[in-house]
Amino acid sequence: MRKTMIGLGAVVLALSMSAPAFADHGNDGRGGHGGDAFGRATLTGFAFLPAETYVPGSEPSGAKIGTTPVNGITPPFPGQPVQGFSGVLRRKDGTYDVLSDNGYGNKANSGDFLLRIQRLAPDFRSGKVRAVGGVNLTDPNGRVPFPLTRADRKLTGSDFDVESIVGADDGTYWIGDEFGPFLLHFSSKGVLLEAPIPLPGVKAPENPDLNGGQPNLGGSKGFEGMARSGDGRTLYPMLEGTVAGDPAGALRINEFDVRKRAYTGKRWTYQLEDPANAIGDLISVDRNRFLVIERDNGQGDTAKFKKVFQIDLRDRDKDGKADKTQVADLLDLANPRGLGGFGPTFRFPFQTIEDIVILDDRTLGLLNDNNFPFSSGRTPGKADDNEFITIRLTHDLDADPSCR
Template sequence: MRRTLAVGLTLLTVTALATPTTAAPQAAGEKGPKRAALTNFAFLPAETYLPGSEPSGAALGTAPINGVTPPFADQPIQGFSGLVRNGDGTFDAISDNGYGAKANSADFLLRIHRIAPDFAKGTVDVLGGVTLTDPHGHIPFPLTRQDRVITGADLDVESVTRGADGTYWMGDEFGPYLLHFDRAGRLLAPPVPLPGVRAPENPAGNPNLGGSKGFEGITLSPDGKRINALLEGTVAGDAPGTLRLNEFDVASNSFTGKTWRYRLEDPSFAIGDAIAVDANRLLIIERDNGQGAAALVKRVYLADKRDRDRDGELDKTLVADLLDLANPKHVGGQADPFRFPFVTIEDVTILDDRTIAVLNDNNFPSSSGRTPGKPDNNEFITIRLGESLHADPRVLRRR
């Protein structure tokens, strides 16, 4: 059933955002991380559209995809690939390039959505949002639209963080670029390319990074002075399965040249998002490419730049297995253990020192990890970790 939501800017108070649930205890003598637990569950139906918007999905053809027939009369609210926590129980979520490729996403408008989970009802409300634009002509290459509204054929924004001034920084995969937008979604400066790294979609040519392997996770340092930008793919010439974490200086609007290496558990895996815990540690989502019953690895790691074992890579500690979350109280009517079996899980944020929120990118209408043959909803879950993060207090109070 198609669901079209009224869009307003009234902010809602979210109740029970991080209701404590006790994780399953470890067996005597058991080693490894304490098991994380599902604490809340809500979802936005897959067929949720922005009312009064423009048609979309023309390049998908007219054959049904997971039971949904394109094109669409309005813009679908989908593809959540980056999340920012607000101070009132709401969140800002960005949609990525649209339908998975530059060639089929020219009529998908990139947007920041303001969303509010209501865990008492198990629903997610869409309160409003802004569409990304480049009114001052900062993007140096031709855009799809003459009105300089940015589409999924122009950029593929996959990650977001927000400065103290309320402006947004986004990581793109087509450059890869870092992009700076004001609160109204207007681009403030030219895209900043990552020196020495080019994706196949980059107009400069000579790519040395795989397609859709650019900035999948960016996060602001607790002092607000640096952005850490993590690539999803391995740069040609680097060790297979290693990803570059790049430091960006906000004041100078430039990359510093300082990098770290994050090693995937398998070179075929990918990261989904990253968020700072403190000056040295980040939470990073790592995943395989399976969905549903084929999903085997969907994890949240705590990664440490200090490299205490001196192997040249970030140290990693598993803090949540998203395919094995304790759920003895059957939160949201879900099974115990709870599985989050989506091919792309691309949103993580910290709610308190022991609670995180995780969302999937549902790739509407193509992914069907929850129910075969049906498009995935946008699911919003909160997780109580087995141990406290001991996060920088500035991260916990950041708005």
């Protein structure tokens, strides 16, 4: 597979080398194109990993979701599915680390789903994605203070709902959880390095420390997205749900100091276009600007809103919310080359689109969370594959190179 990735790596390197140097765009909140709106983005790459892909030699799973076929696939499954991608990191060798999330949708049915960082190798020439490794997430040193599902302390979807991931310069991973919500710090081998770090003043219904108290966040509405500063000293975990008492559709972005292992108390507000929408991911463009996936809950023909926004935390219009500029409409991508066998307009019509990565200053990579085996946004009645697309923007992002 290393051989098949040489072409992609060379393309990405060449594109990256041609990107302009970072500039702080103090004159506007929309990047380096004078505040003009982005136009229609173009599909430049399409590859997929089949839905029924399992980790080799892994344990069976899905025993608690019944035995009735779901989108043509009958549980339980012969292994651990390589699915549910909720965060992506590009590696220097041309492969990608992707985070598989909670498992089958909730704590009750995901106790036999092992949390894992998968490693993928996409080949956009052949249109195929291969799973080439990964690491399970574990807690052998007893950092988690509450009971776990398994005695061997392998972490499962009943313990945490992991939805966002960033890489640290030392090779470790910071992962955002939705059940606490917690920040989790793992080694490069997937070993939990310290106790889960809670978000002060916010608790989801699944939080193990509720002790009869009332949650102020919806179920599994914790850290859906998380960005890091270019220097790696700051994390920006973003809630998927609105905290009780906040305006409808207002989502908090918090600031976390990695060296102090503490929240700074600073936070910003992202306003959903519709309170019924949700976000899928958050990544840094520079110290002030970020990219956010916002989507509705539809799939297939019912999908009406799947967009990427650039936001600016400087709040130039002083309305108390991050400024937003649409970067791409994922339901209306130009496809002049007919990639993937699709027509001149390409739609990314999945219920959950939860992965975005900057490949060069005009190119983004995006993956869907296929909610295996439940989502069927591409073909009704058929479990969605894991699709990996690349899109070309109409304007440069002028991104800080350290954020790519």
